[in-house]
Amino acid sequence: MDAELARVFDVCHGCRRCVNLCEAFPTLFDLIDESDTMEVDGVDPAAYGKVVEHCFLCDLCAETKCPYLPPHEWRIDFPHLMLRAKAARFKEQRPRWRDRLITSTDSVFRTLSAPGVRQLANG
Numbered sequence: 628m629d630a631e632l633a634r635v636f637d638v639c640h641g642c643r644r645c646v647n648l649c650e651a652f653p654t655l656f657d658l659i660d661e662s663d664t665m666e667v668d669g670v671d672p673a674a675y676g677k678v679v680e681h682c683f684l685c686d687l688c689a690e691t692k693c694p695y696l697p698p699h700e701w702r703i704d705f706p707h708l709m710l711r712a713k714a715a716r717f718k719e720q721r722p723r724w725r726d727r728l729i730t731s732t733d734s735v736f737r738t739l740s741a742p743g744v745r746q747l748a749n750g
Contacts, residue, residue, distance in 0.1 A: 631708060632675045636667045636678070639705065640666070644694070645687075645693065648691070648692065649687065658674050679713055682705075682709040688706065
């Protein structure tokens with residue numbers, strides 16, 4: 628996973644068209660710019676999680692800006708890579724309570740639609 632993240636981050640670093648779309652890109656570019664080499668190889672792979680965490684999977688980078696989407700030979704698909712990285716992180720370590728809550732939409736909506744809760748929410 629780290630090798631693919633580094634490859635995609637390197638292409639994004641060279642392009643930087645998505646810098647204003649979400650916090651993932653300024654986070655990535657700050658990590659690179661503050662590294663000793665000012666290249667992706669100077670960023671500790673342990674810090675890649677900061678970029679992944681700031682991506683909200685909105686697809687704006689892919690839908691509006693990225694010139695390297697498939698069928699381009701570089702095949703950059705930032706949103707799907709972030710989704711894979713998030714899934715790998717959830718599999719490797721216990722997710723935070725906040726993240727479990729946000730991703731448990733069935734449970735949340737079932738609770739919020741319960742008669743007592745519904746009346747409280749609607750006044």
